[in-house]
Amino acid sequence: MIIKIAIMKTNNQVVQFVTIDDDEAGQRVDNFLLARLKGVPKSMIYRIVRKGEVRVNKGRIKPEYKLSAGDVVRIPPVRVAERQEAPVSAKLDKVAALDDCILYEDDYILVLNKPSGTAVHGGSGLSFGVIEGLRVLRPEAKFLELVHRLDRDTSGILLIAKKRSALRALHEQLRLKQMQKDYLALVRGQWQSHCKVVQAPLLKNILQSGERIVKVNSEGKLSETRFKVEERFANATLVKASPVTGRTHQIRVHTQYAGHPIAFDDRYGDRVFDSQLSATGLNRLFLHAGAIKFTHPSTGETLCLEAPMDEQLRYCIKTLRQNHSN
Secondary structure, three states, X not given: OOOEOOOOEEOOEEOEEEEOOOOOOOOEHHHHHHHXXXXXXXXXXXXXXXXXXXXXXXXXXXXXXEOOXXXXXEEXXXXXXXXXXXXXXXXOHHHHHHHHOEEEEOOOEEEEEEOOOOOOOOEOOEOOOHHHHHHHHOOOOOOOEEOOOOOOOOEEEEEEEOOHHHHHHHHHHHHXXXXXXXXXXXXXXXXXOOOOEEEOOEEEEEOOOOOEEEEEOOOOEOOEXXXXXXXXXXXXXXXXXXXXXXXXXXXXXXXXXXXXXXXXXXXXXXXXXXXXXXXXXXXXXXXXXXXXXXXXXXXXXXXXXXXXXXXXXXXXXXXXXHHHHO
């Protein structure tokens, strides 16, 4: 249990003494403070640690100090910048809709079938994201954090940790490549059956507009995606893409690099291919996180979860099948 004792009040702010429980243990003190002092700049966090205003067990510590269960952290009064955006309302349709997207939930994890067009978190001009919405839906949950991310236009399985211990365990599985994620992508043309693995280093670039563009570049990070043909159509192929590494836009860039961009990819796609699909009613990126396999962070059992495609993707495939058989 986390214990807070207010011993001084200044401009509606207090000095807090926080006792670290087992679920909070193991993280660096700077990360602990960043999560607790929402809105406080990182530079200020490091300043108050350096000046000794933050103490652990009455002693000065460095930002990289790792907290242990039972540690008592002194947190000084810190003025938090006022947020301009309005809080996410529980009555928003998007928030309410998230409840219907939950595939699995227990005391440790929550698995969501994220809709296309919804960001995983707010920011960059977006006031609403999945994680903000879930925190409104689950006000009793003191901890909700993304285990991994999906692009805004990508739909499908998104894993959320409900305890810090679960987050650490799942991140370790990702680091050791023990978590399998399978995506479905509709790509241009006939994917070559012999092309089962794409290994191409990816380099991320941030444009002046703030937009992220990823390119294959020898100076980039090692990246690997495995592919399997699921179904062929007249001018397109449905492939299963299983990323071994987890780089930004990895599947989207690797399919483009292989000569088969994904349908309706506004950054790496082919508008001529997109127009050929107009009769199917598709108007969104055809990339769907369809399945995930991992070890439950508490029970140790292997979980295999699947997320159904939305109506638009299903109708697109149905139409392509009909056209291909005619």
